[in-house]
């Protein structure tokens with residue numbers, strides 16, 4: 064029962080990751096493309112019924128223009144429909160090893176479609192959210208993986224070495240848990256150069272966040288291994304002259320699997336939030352590269368973003384992603400309890 | 402049985418003590434003296450029974466005699482020589498010479514293993530180039546413990562109690578040990594099965610020339626099977642009885 | 654008593670070592686306060702060099718450390734180059750704000766957690782317990798940052814002020830109005846911070862009370878017909894207190910992290926933004942004060958928790 068639910072959430076999370084991974088393809092605009100005339104433009108929803116009330120099979124958008132009576136607001140330019148097409152040609156751009164010449168969807172006119180509106184510089188929010196989510200989610204997933212791996216190694220060391228190694232590592236675990244992680248994270252980050260290319264920042268963030276997350280998995284792995292070692296069948300294997308390696312790989316480590324998976328699901332949202340918080344404070348990737356954190360931090364700036372509802376979409380996207388991870392963790396934990 | 406005098410000690414314990422810490426409350430860690438200066442010898446080819454109330458240290462002694470646990474003090478000997486606890490490789494080799502069969506056979510096999518994997522493990526665990534081992538003779542091994550070969554692909558934990566008991570016995574024989582330690586091996590089974598397995602073990606001891614230590618609550622069973630019984634209480638040997646037929650005979 | 658002195662000495666030593674470490678790390682990190690100033694067209698190379706000399710940044714490491722230490726000894730706590738004034742003048746009001754925020758929300762969170770946790774555990778599985786658990790699970794899934802955003806949304810849509818600890822016209826207000834003004838500014842940050850620490854607290858209170866209810870001596874007391882309030886107060890709560898105090902000790906770290914997020918997001922003039930700012934512009938003495946202050950705060954929290962443990966259970970002292 065629990066496994067079924069867990070598998071469902073795992074697929075859903077995988078789907079999110081795949082979509083954001085293909086941001087170059089899915090996003091209708093480049094994340095840095097500015098259209099100065101479209102500062103804080105509201106979303107252009109896909110429409111099927113035009114201004115004259117006629118129905119069209121192919122959805123379309125109207126371009127936006129400033130309202131002559133109220134220059135803060137935008138109105139639809141209803142004299143021309145811009146049909147939304149799939150697989151529209153675009154300027155060639157690199158996605159990993161591939162060169163893309165198409166976008167998944169868009170309009171053929173340069174006006175473009177802004178599903179979730181634009182920001183202060185007239186950049187497409189939907190595209191920026193996709194790119195930003197890619198950075199934040201993958202940083203979180205990789206940092207969570209790193210934390211779990213470090214925890215596994217540390218916990219295994221505790222059990223195989225024992226003695227002072229065990230005592231020392233457990234002391235470090237307590238220390239890591241009782242310290243304020245955010246101060247620690249920011250503290251270490253602060254001693255490194257502030258403006259860097261996005262790739263080093265990405266790697267650095269993963270390394271920092273992952274390293275700080277090792278404590279809880281390490282303690283749990285240690286506990287699991289300790290009880291596992293006392294089991295009769297492990298003692299029996301020792302009786303066959305089994306080496307420590309045989310015991311570890313055949314009997315002990317397989318038992319940590321459930322714990323590790325649950326810990327991973329619990330850690331990833333924390334790591335995503337760590338990256339988001341870092342970039343929220345301007346310590347992550349620098350403009351124009353988006354992260355969910357920097358997209359959210361716009362809301363606290365005094366440029367009137369607060370009053371534009373669509374500027375909250377990054378927060379909503381983040382909330383949904385975090386919620387998905389929590390539901391996965393919940394399902395995994397239930398599976399273990401049953 | 403063939404070589405050496407019949408009363409040579411295969412296994413011995415000299416004044417061994419073992420204490421466990423009962424973890425729990427912050428204040429004062431309670432300690433339990435599981436073995437309290439125990440000495441004994443297991444002679445080659447004999448069946449020695451260890452009887453005693455629950456908590457008297459029988460299982461702890463068995464783990465020490467199987468070289469799985471090192472006592473806090475005192476020495477454990479194998480064929481007259483003290484066991485070199487510090488020499489990891491030598492210990493691994495020594496452990497194969499003495500096999501401990503646990504009380505609950507279900508917990509003595511991995512939940513992930515099939516019967517075949519269980520039987521293969523003693524060889525897989527011992528990947529030593531210096532001493533290659535003979536290929537496993539499945540048919541003979543299974544016949545020896547009267548186990549149906551059909552169970553081989555089945556998950557080990559799904560076998561019945563009696564089959565499992567035969568399985569762990571068979572597994573213990575793979576390393577061709579000199580001594581077999583049976584820790585309350587028959588206590589979980591019904592009487593007829595107990596009798597069958599007891600006979601099986603007697604047969605194995607006979608045919609393979611094994612030395613056997615039998616741990617049990619059941620002093621009647623001990624009297625029936627063993628050449629000699631030691632009574633343990635609170636980590637000490639408090640009494641020694643020889644089987645009637647081995648000594649004077651006829652005393653009840 | 655002598656243990657307390659020992660702990661104090663230990664703590665002081667820790668702070669000294671930590672301050673040295675920060676100096677060394679700052680030395681290893683590229684640049685100093687004026688690195689960013691080079692880009693400023695109004696600043697000439699010579700001017701920057703003179704400024705560096707003036708602030709003694711050209712001195713060797715140990716001289717700089719000793720100068721800082723003597724400044725601390727004089728009660729100035731170092732000198733902020735960015736604000737051109739002693740660090741204490743900046744630090745104390747900020748630290749007071751952080752303490753106010755953290756203290757108030759901690760109090761609030763613990764009161765709520767104790768009420769909900771004890772009531773829930775007493776009637777485990779009842780409607781209150783179940784709705785509490787659901788609410789806690791939901792709250793746990795909302796990150797601090799998003800909770801802070803929700804707080805901002807609430808503030809925007811109500812009359813509650815946001816940003817800063819007081820209104821601009823604070824100085825001209827009467828005493829009563831000042832108090833109300835302060836409280837109004839505290840409401841949202843405190844609520845949000847309390848909500849972020851609530852889930853863990855509620856769960857812990859609930860499990861420790863449940864465990865205490867299951868303890869043999871509590872069962873025995875129940876068997877003797879003791880129940881209700883008397884059972885809780887005389888038997889269950891003392892038994893549940895121990896793990897809760899330990900939790901209290903380690904909850905300070907999380908509280909500080911949460912407080913930093915909320916200070917940053919809501920413009921609360923606490924230590925967090927000051928430390929952040931000092932990091933980005935490499936205002937070393939302010940940074941040091943921040944780090945040492947945070948450590949002292951954590952350490953005092955642990956000390957309080959240990960003291961409480963000794964108070965309720967003198968045996969755990971040794």
Ligand SMILES: Nc1ncnc2c1ncn2[C@@H]1O[C@H](COP(=O)(O)OP(=O)(O)OP(=O)(O)O)[C@@H](O)[C@H]1O
Nearest residue numbers: 421422433434435454455456457458459460461462
């Ligand atoms: N791994 C352990 N950790 C802590 N205490 C232990 C451990 N193993 C045994 N003990 C304690 O040591 C004492 C002796 O235990 P042991 O298992 O040797 O007794 P036993 O004679 O085999 O009892 P039983 O007949 O119930 O199997 C017991 O009090 C037991 O609680």
Ligand SMILES: [Mg+2]
Nearest residue numbers: 459460461584
């Ligand atoms: Mg036993």
